[in-house]
Amino acid sequence: KLVRMTIFLTLPAIAWEGKDPFESFGTAASVIKRHPAQFLTTYTITGIIGAIMALPLVPLAFLPDEVDLPSVFWLAVIIYEGIIWTFGIYMEQMSVGLLYLWHLKWVKAKMADETLGDDLSFVAQPQLLDEVHELGDNTNQ
Numbered sequence: 001k002l003v004r005m006t007i008f009l010t011l012p013a014i015a016w017e018g019k020d021p022f023e024s025f026g027t028a029a030s031v032i033k034r035h036p037a038q039f040l041t042t043y044t045i046t047g048i049i050g051a052i053m054a055l056p057l058v059p060l061a062f063l064p065d066e067v068d069l070p071s072v073f074w075l076a077v078i079i080y081e082g083i084i085w086t087f088g089i090y091m092e093q094m095s096v097g098l099l100y101l102w103h104l105k106w107v108k109a110k111m112a113d114e115t116l117g118d119d120l121s122f123v124a125q126p127q128l129l130d131e132v133h134e135l136g137d138n139t140n141q
Contacts, residue, residue: 001092005043006032007092010059012100035120038102042095046124057081094128101126 006028013024057077063069080106106123110116116123 001042004089005039005046005092005096009039009096009100012097016100016104028100031100035067037097037104038099038120039096042092042099045067045089047097049091050084053084053087060068098126098128 007030009028010021010024014021014028017024017027018051019027039095057080060077102120102125104124105126106116106120109123
C-alpha cells in the first residue's frame with residue numbers, strides 16, 4: 001500500500017507539472033518527507049475506511065464448515081470484495097492527489113511569504129469540489 005500510494009503521489013507531478021517519472025518520484029518522496037503527518041494520516045484513514053467496509057464480511061470467517069451457502073451468495077461476496085478494493089484504491093488516489101495539490105498550494109504560499117511555517121496547516125486545504133482552481137492563475141485563493 002505504501003508503494004502504491006507513493007506512485008499515486010508521483011502521478012500528479014507527471015500530469016500537472018509535466019515532470020519526467022524519475023523527477024516526479026523525487027518530488028513525491030520530498031512531499032512525504034516534508035509532510036509525514038499528513039501522509040500517514042491519509043495512509044491510516046484509507047486503511048480504516050477499507051476495514052469498516054469489510055466489517056460485514058467478518059461473520060463469514062466464523063461460519064462452521066458444515067454451513068453450505070449457495071453459489072450466488074459467494075458471487076455476491078466476491079463482487080462486494082471487489083467494490084471494497086476498488087473504492088479503497090480510489091480513496092488512495094484521491095487523497096494523495098489532494099495532498100499533492102495541498103503541497104503545491106503550500107509551496108506557492110511559501111514563495112510569497114518566506115516566514116510561513118513548514119506545516120501544511122498554514123495553508124487552507126484545497127477542496128475537490130469547489131470553484132477555486134489551485135493550479136491556475138486564480139485571484140480567488
